[in-house]
Every structure is written in structure tokens, then in C-alpha cells.
Amino acid sequence: MKTVRLLLMAMVGLIALIACTKEQKTAPAKQIRISATSAYEKYFGPAPTTDKGTCYAFVIYFPSAKERGKVVPFPFFTFDKESIRKVALERLLGGMDVGSYKGEFLQPFAPGTHILGIVEQAGVVTVNFSKEILDSKADAAVERAMLDAIVLTLSQFGMVRDVRVQIEGKESGSVDGKDAGKFLGHGGLEHQPLKPDESAILPLSPPRLLSVTAMKDKGATEVEEVNVFFDRPVEINQLSLADGSGKPFEGEVYHSVFDMAAVLKPREPSLFKAGMPVKVHWKVIDKLGRAAEGTGEFALEVKEH
Known part of the structure; x- marks a missing residue:
């Protein structure tokens, strides 16, 4: 996919980000530190690792x-x-x-x-x-x-x-x-x-939750995974998802590519529908020690890949 080849973006192109995550499941396990510009390291700290290939981190x-x-500076990534x-x-x-x-x-x-x-x-x-x-x-x-x-x-x-x-x-x-x-x-x-x-350049605020997006294969009726995207690479210390009534969603949670998201593999995929309210509680810290936590309700986006 050309979008995945050229640009894996932190803020936009979330489908491309997830597509790359899927590809990495079968990629070699060896992790390589992403090459970063000095501007990236100044505002976002050490770059994350990838097993996809030679990758570059920079700021827009x-x-x-x-x-x-x-x-305002934001982190972006590319293989090009x-x-x-x-x-x-x-x-x-x-x-x-x-x-x-x-x-x-x-x-x-x-x-x-x-x-x-x-x-x-x-x-x-x-x-x-x-x-x-x-x-x-x-x-x-x-x-x-x-x-x-x-x-x-x-x-x-x-x-x-x-x-x-x-x-x-x-x-x-x-x-x-x-x-x-x-x-x-x-x-x-x-x-x-x-x-x-x-x-x-304005000073950066603490990490922020960007969106909650479920992904499914093209033409599929049920979602495959639910992604909680953040605006930069973070370490996730706490994360929980619940429906509008507060009932927790069950499933395995793991880190996504570039540490930009937490990914839930739901035990009951049929529960997730486009536009439904999803309550998220999170506690994260970025690579320069800026911490953030919060609880919020987000309308679920559903995208195909």
C-alpha cells in the first residue's frame, strides 16, 4: 500500500498506521531504533523502535x-x-x-x-x-x-x-x-x-488521547481491534475501555506500532458499532517524562483496511 510505504503518521492516516501494525505481526522480531531528527528528539525524546525496516522520525x-x-510541533514517521x-x-x-x-x-x-x-x-x-x-x-x-x-x-x-x-x-x-x-x-x-x-514554537502540553477507532477488514461485519490513539509515542501505565453504561470491554490490550496507540483485541467484537460511546480511562507518560491521565467518553469511529 503506497500510503503505508510513504508515511505512517501520528495524527492522520490512522488506517495506514494499523495496516503497518498488522504487517509487523509476521515481521522479524529484531527491533531497530528509528532514526530521528534533532528536532524530534528535542520535543519528543528518543525515537521508538520498529521491526519494519529503516524508518525516520521528524516534526511538522x-x-x-x-x-x-x-x-505547534507534532511527530511524524516515514520510510521514505x-x-x-x-x-x-x-x-x-x-x-x-x-x-x-x-x-x-x-x-x-x-x-x-x-x-x-x-x-x-x-x-x-x-x-x-x-x-x-x-x-x-x-x-x-x-x-x-x-x-x-x-x-x-x-x-x-x-x-x-x-x-x-x-x-x-x-x-x-x-x-x-x-x-x-x-x-x-x-x-x-x-x-x-x-x-x-x-x-x-509553543511549549508542548502533556500527552493527549487523540481518538478511539475500531478497524475491520474490508467487507467484514465485525471489528478486528479497537485502537486508542495518542498524539505522540507514550508508555501506557493504565488503560481501560467500557461501554456507555460503564460495563468494561474484555480482551487483550497491547502496544501498537511506534508506541502511538493501545490496541484492544476484543473478546466480543460484535459489541462494537460505529458511533457508539466508548468510555476510556488512561494513564500515560511520554518519552520526556510528561505524564497525563484522564477519563473521557468518545464516539467510536470504525474504519476498514
Whole structure:
């Protein structure tokens, strides 16, 4: 599956994440530490292990809706080293509005925006966007966060000193009658390379439960497993699931790929229906010692793989 090959994502593409989990059941037992960027290790600690193959952990910075002009780091994973920059930017362009994070992030990139090219030369990365990006309705603060998100995301890969942003190959002037210079910074940024600004990064909160999603084979009537997804790799100290009346679900619970989820293999799969309330109690800690616990009720999502 191309999605699984290219990108196993912490926040989106949950089907791909589970598909990889299934494949790992028959994979060699030898565990290999995932290669991580320094940015990943700074915000999320040591990378988890995998027996799937050579994998890479990195960070994508999403513009915050709560604090305009700021960005929030999130962990992502890929097996595709050669296209890792493009993979990261494409996910940034796609935004993130899933699970318990709905509404917390801005999507400043105009629909249809795509990447025309990414080139690195002597420590300077130049990314060329399509003209649709000029249709963004972002104000100055959000536009600044958009640029910071691009620069911070790209700067973690290799020995990058600066980032240049182009639109249809131009760093200033106009594209189809639109002012490309305006997008490139409200302050003359079109005339100079952009440097990463870590002051734009918001401090990370403790781990958060993202969603509860049941998976089943295509065309199957009953679910195969129920996944409790977290927003980063965690150690799960306590986890229990119950129905809307508080009756516990029975079954075996184990860790998923990349330590991103707890997976319940239910003893009675027929009990799980799309949209039903599932009560979850959890107690987790991430790789940097940030702990979280809570009890909440979530509407069950059911997806096929």
C-alpha cells in the first residue's frame, strides 16, 4: 500500500498506521531504533523502535488557532528518506483537523496549493509553491506563522542554514497579477533567506488521547481491534475501555506500532458499532517524562483496511 510505504503518521492516516501494525505481526522480531531528527528528539525524546525496516522520525509544525502567529510541533514517521522533505511539506499543506485536535489548528494554505520543487544548495533550501498559495486569506500574524512552519519543518533535515520560498519560481514581484512579495512577508522577507525562529514554537502540553477507532477488514461485519490513539509515542501505565453504561470491554490490550496507540483485541467484537460511546480511562507518560491521565467518553469511529 503506497500510503503505508510513504508515511505512517501520528495524527492522520490512522488506517495506514494499523495496516503497518498488522504487517509487523509476521515481521522479524529484531527491533531497530528509528532514526530521528534533532528536532524530534528535542520535543519528543528518543525515537521508538520498529521491526519494519529503516524508518525516520521528524516534526511538522502546524500554525496554532489558539495563539495566532505561533506553531505547534507534532511527530511524524516515514520510510521514505529520499522524499522526506516533500512528505513533510505535503502533510503541512494538508493541515491537521482530526480527533481531539479539531479546531485547534489553522489551515492558512489555500486549497489547491502544491509543491513545484524543493532544491538544496550549499545549505540553502529553496521550496517552490504553486500560485494557488497566493489565494490564502491569512493576515500578517498567520502568514508569519505559515512561513515559520515551512522554515522550521525544512530546517531540521540536514545542515540547513536558510530557507527560500518561491511562488512559480519567483521570490518577489507578481504571479498572474498577484503580489508575490506580499505573501513573502509583509516586511521585505522576499529579499532575504528565511531562518528558523524557535521563539514561534509553543511549549508542548502533556500527552493527549487523540481518538478511539475500531478497524475491520474490508467487507467484514465485525471489528478486528479497537485502537486508542495518542498524539505522540507514550508508555501506557493504565488503560481501560467500557461501554456507555460503564460495563468494561474484555480482551487483550497491547502496544501498537511506534508506541502511538493501545490496541484492544476484543473478546466480543460484535459489541462494537460505529458511533457508539466508548468510555476510556488512561494513564500515560511520554518519552520526556510528561505524564497525563484522564477519563473521557468518545464516539467510536470504525474504519476498514
